[in-house]
Amino acid sequence: MRTVKELRLAGLFAYLAALVLGLLSSYIVHALLGGGGRLGWGSFNFFGLLEGLAFLLVFTFSLYLAKKAVRVPCTTLLTAGLVWPTPAWRLAKPLPRVEALEAYEGRGVALLVQEGRPVGLLGLSDHILALEEVPSVEAEVAASELYPLFLRQPLVLVVRGEEVLGAIPREAFFRHLGV
Incomplete structure (x- = not known):
């Protein structure tokens, strides 16, 4: 049986791993498209939308896999451990x-x-x-x-x-x- 502290740390690490994977995938799409993507920083274009979509898909799928792997409640995972389960x-x-x-x-x-x-x-x-x-x-x-x-x-x-x-x-x- 895991304690509240262990679940909070698991939620934090799983969230951070999904965030890093999402940002990395977005950067890879950005580099593959020649670095011309802009999404919300003064203006935006089609390449920026592709980068944002890549981030969103990879981040969401990574959170789904992380939830199955570490078995933490959704609120703990989605808040990176800020909302902890009830002891x-x-x-x-x-x-x-x-x-x-x-x-x-x-x-x-x-x-x-x-x-x-x-x-x-x-x-x-x-x-x-x-x-x-x-x-x-x-x-x-x-x-x-x-x-x-x-x-x-x-x-x-x-x-x-x-x-x-x-x-x-x-x-x-x-x-x-x-x-």
Whole structure:
């Protein structure tokens, strides 16, 4: 799972690579046509339109290939990493903590805590699930990276070290994606 910082850097590098390829293709067309193209700098001509079209086509196709290669969200790629994906901790909702099994009322999901440390999860199945059995991600992981987990699991825990920050239910995740 990649973090928000890693996705921002990937988006920046992919965008810059597409920009360089677009400018290089435009320059090659400019050189092949004898350097007579002008597009918007005081005037423009047909050769300038060809240079602009070459840039636009190569830049767009390079962005398309880069998106498939580095798998970043469109907004992160198109803004060169200035707009970053949502981190997992922002989607996580805090879980109620239960000190003793007798205190659990059976409504919703709760975190079973013994001696101040979380040990299990109640409410997902008919028995206590150990925290090792529930998928968990670090808080700084990008939420867009969690899709494969939600295809199999109804809930993902968000942790920071040993501390459980909360959980993301499947419905909230897909609502965030707009599905």
